[in-house]
Amino acid sequence: xxxxxxxxxxxxxxxxxxxxxxxxxxxxxxxxxxxxxxxxxxxxxxxxxxxxxxxxxxxxxxxxxxxxxxxxxxxxxxxxxxxxxxxxxxxxxxxxxxxxxxxxxxxxxxxxxxxxxxxxxxxxxxxxxxxxxxxxxxxxxxxxxxxxxxxxxxxxxxxxxxxxxxxxxxxxxxxxxxxxxxxxxxxxxxxxxxxxxxxxxxxxxxxxxxxxxxxxxxxxxxxxxxxxxxxxxxxxxxxxxxxxxxxxxxxxxxxxxxxxxxxxxxxxxxxxxxxxxxxxxxxxxxxxxxxxxxxxxxxxxxxxxxxxxxxxxxxxxxxxxxxxxxx
Amino acid sequence: xxxxxxxxxxxxxxxxxxxxxxxxxxxxxxxxxxxxxxxxxxxxxxxxxxxxxxxxxxxxxxxxxxxxxxxxxxxxxxxxxxxxxxxxxxxxxxxxxxxxxxxxxxxxxxxxxxxxxxxxxxxxxxxxxxxxxxxxxxxxxxxxxxxxxxxxxxxxxx
Numbered sequence: 116x117x118x119x120x121x122x123x124x125x126x127x128x129x130x131x132x133x134x135x136x137x138x139x140x141x142x143x144x145x146x147x148x149x150x151x152x153x154x155x156x157x158x159x160x161x162x163x164x165x166x167x168x169x170x171x172x173x174x175x176x177x178x179x180x181x182x183x184x185x186x187x188x189x190x191x192x193x194x195x196x197x198x199x200x201x202x203x204x205x206x207x208x209x210x211x212x213x214x215x216x217x218x219x220x221x222x223x224x225x226x227x228x229x230x231x232x233x234x235x236x237x238x239x240x241x242x243x244x245x246x247x248x249x250x251x252x253x254x255x256x257x258x259x260x261x262x263x264x265x266x267x268x269x270x271x272x273x274x275x276x277x278x279x280x281x282x283x284x285x286x287x288x289x290x291x292x293x294x295x296x297x298x299x300x301x302x303x304x305x306x307x308x309x310x311x312x313x314x315x316x317x318x319x320x321x322x323x324x325x326x327x328x329x330x331x332x333x334x335x336x337x338x339x340x341x342x343x344x345x346x347x348x349x350x351x352x353x354x355x356x357x358x359x360x361x362x363x364x365x366x367x368x369x370x371x372x373x374x375x376x377x378x379x380x381x382x383x384x385x386x387x388x389x390x391x392x393x394x395x396x397x398x399x400x401x402x403x404x405x406x407x408x409x410x411x412x413x414x415x416x417x418x419x420x421x422x423x424x425x426x427x428x429x430x431x432x433x434x435x436x437x438x439x440x441x442x
Numbered sequence: 443x444x445x446x447x448x449x450x451x452x453x454x455x456x457x458x459x460x461x462x463x464x465x466x467x468x469x470x471x472x473x474x475x476x477x478x479x480x481x482x483x484x485x486x487x488x489x490x491x492x493x494x495x496x497x498x499x500x501x502x503x504x505x506x507x508x509x510x511x512x513x514x515x516x517x518x519x520x521x522x523x524x525x526x527x528x529x530x531x532x533x534x535x536x537x538x539x540x541x542x543x544x545x546x547x548x549x550x551x552x553x554x555x556x557x558x559x560x561x562x563x564x565x566x567x568x569x570x571x572x573x574x575x576x577x578x579x580x581x582x583x584x585x586x587x588x589x590x591x592x593x594x595x596x597x598x599x600x
Contacts, residue, residue: 121447121464121510142511149467149506150487162464164511190500214577215559216491219500220507348576 117158124165127295131321133163141165141323143186144221146213147229154237156230156248166222171325176201180330185224185293185323189281190215192223201331204338204357208284211342214349224324227282227292227304228316231275232351235259246272247312261417263353266424267380269415273312275381277305283377284340284357286385290329294322301327305382334359334371341434342377343426352378354426358434362398369393374431376410379423386410389431398439400432407432449513453478454522464510469493471509472519480520480550484579491578494551495519501558520550523557533557533595540591544582552578556592565596 124130134141138160142148145166151157165171171186176197183192192198193209213221221229235242235255244253256264256274265276285301292304304317318324329335338359344350355377363370372393374386388409396402407428414424436442448461453476460475469486472478472495484492486505493504496518523531530538533556543549555578559565564574571592572585580588 116465119464120445121508123510142508145508145511146488146503146506149508152465153487162508164508166511167514214491215562215564215574216494216501216503216555216577217488217506220502348573 116152116155117160119152119159120161122161122163123167124163126168127165127171127323127325130163130165130168130323131295133161134323135321136161136163139163143225144188146217146221147225151230151237155239156237165323172222174198178331180328181205183223183327183329185325185327186222188219189213189221189223189226190218193218200336202284202288202329202335202338204287204335204340204359205281205284205329207340208280208342208355208357211340212280223281223327226279227285227301227324227327228318229279230315232278233264233275236275247275247308247315250311250313257417260419262419263351263378264417264420265379265381266414266416266420267376267384267411268307268382270308270310270312270381272310273308273381274417275308275312276378277380277382278351278378279383280340280342280352280355280377282383283355283375284338285327285329286383287357287359287373287375288329288332288335288338290327292324293326293328294318295325297322298328301383302385308381332359332371332373333361334373337361337438338373339434339438341430343430354378354423354430356427356430356434358431358438360398360435360438362439367397369396369398372435374410374435376427376431379411379414379427386431388412393435398435398441400436400441403435403439403441404428404432407435447510449510451509451513452516454518455516460509462509464508466509467505468495468497468507468509468512468517469504472504478519478521482547482550484548484551489579490548490551491555492548492551494554494578496554496558499558499561501555518554520554523553531557532598533560533591536591536595536598537588540587540594541584542587542591543580543584548578548580548582552580552588556588556595559592560596560599565592568593571596 140159142162242255342355359373361371376384392406482492484490
C-alpha cells in the first residue's frame, strides 16, 4: 500500500478544504477504499476521514419522502421502520447486500461510490490494461473471463459491471443525490463508460455527497428487491431487480410501474421500456413476461455472460407478478 | 517516508497510546502492536470475517478499519469478552458445548459476530442465524454446529 497521511475532518466544510489537497481522498466507512488501497488500485496521498462528522447520518421519512444523510450506515437504513414501510425495495436492497459487519461500516454515500468488482480492474499487477484505472491502456476483460461482466451500457473501452444494489433501488424511484448545495438525479449521477470509463460519476472536484433524497410514491410503498446470486448470501448480484407497482382501484390495472436492473449493466439500469409497455394495461402473467423482455433491449453478450440476458427479464417478471399477488 | 501519528485507542476498556504508520489497520494494531492475537487475520480484504471485533458496540471488520479511524471509540475484542474472573461468555461456552469449530481459526470472529447477532435480535431461527452470520466463513465447514451454538446462546439470552 502506498504511503498516505491521515486527517480527520470536523465538518463538511473542513472536509472540502482538506479534499482540495492534491492526492486527497475522502474516507467514510473505508470498506471500498482500504480494500482498493491494499489491491494497489487506490493510491491516495492523504485520507480525509469524514466518518466523525456529526449530523450527516440522519434518516428522516415523512409523507413527502425520505432524506438519508450520506454518513448513515447501511445497517441503520436497512433496519429503519419508516424506510421498510415506505420504501421496502430500498431497505431490502441494503439488507441483502454485503455482510452484517460490512453493513455496520459502510455508509450510504460510500455505497453509491463503490467501484466495480471486475477482477481485471482490481489486479493491476497481473493486468496492466484497464481503461478505467489507466485511460487508454486497453481492457483486459474483453476476451477474458466475463461471467460477471455487464451486458447493458457497455462500450469498446469497458464492460465492468456496476456492483451496487442500493443505487438500483434508488434509480427505480427517482431518487436524487445531494452534493452540498447541488442536487442531481441518481440516474444522471452515474455515467456509462463510453470512451471515458475512468469517469464514473457526475461529481465535481471539491464536491461531496451529503444526502440522498427519495420522493414517496405508491409504487415505492409497494415494492421489492429481488437478487439472484451464485451463492445464497454475502455475494454480489448475478442479476437484481428493483420493482415498484401501483394498481388502479380495480386492483388489476397497472397505474404506475418502476423497474430497474442491477448486476447486468455498467450503471444502475432503469427499464422505462418495460414500464411504458405495461402502464395502463391489465396485470396478466403473459403480458408481464413479454414486456419484461424489453428490460434487456440492446444487450450485448460477451463469451461467458449470455445467461444474464435470460436471467434479468425473468427476475423482472417474477418481481412484478409477486407484487401483484400472481406469483 | 511516512509521518507516524500518535493515537489513543480504547481496547477492552483499557486506554492504549500508539505511535504508528497511518496505514496500520485496527487488526494489525491489535495483533502486532498490542499483542492481542485472538483477533485473526484471514483474507485481509473483508471477505472472511475472521477479524471481526466490536467498535461502538457494533460488529465490524478490523482488517478494513484503520487504527486511526477507531481512535476515540470503544473497541471490544475476543480477549475482552469473558468476565473479569475468566468465566466464559455464554456464546463462548455454547461454542465449546456444541463443538462449533474444527481448526478454530475462524472461531474468535464467529463468536464476536454471534454475540452481536444475538444482541441485534437476528438469531430468531436457524435460517435467520445463517443469513446474519453469512459474513463469517468457516473453511472446515462447522456451520451446523455453529448455528446450533448460536441458537442455544440466543435462547439462553432471551
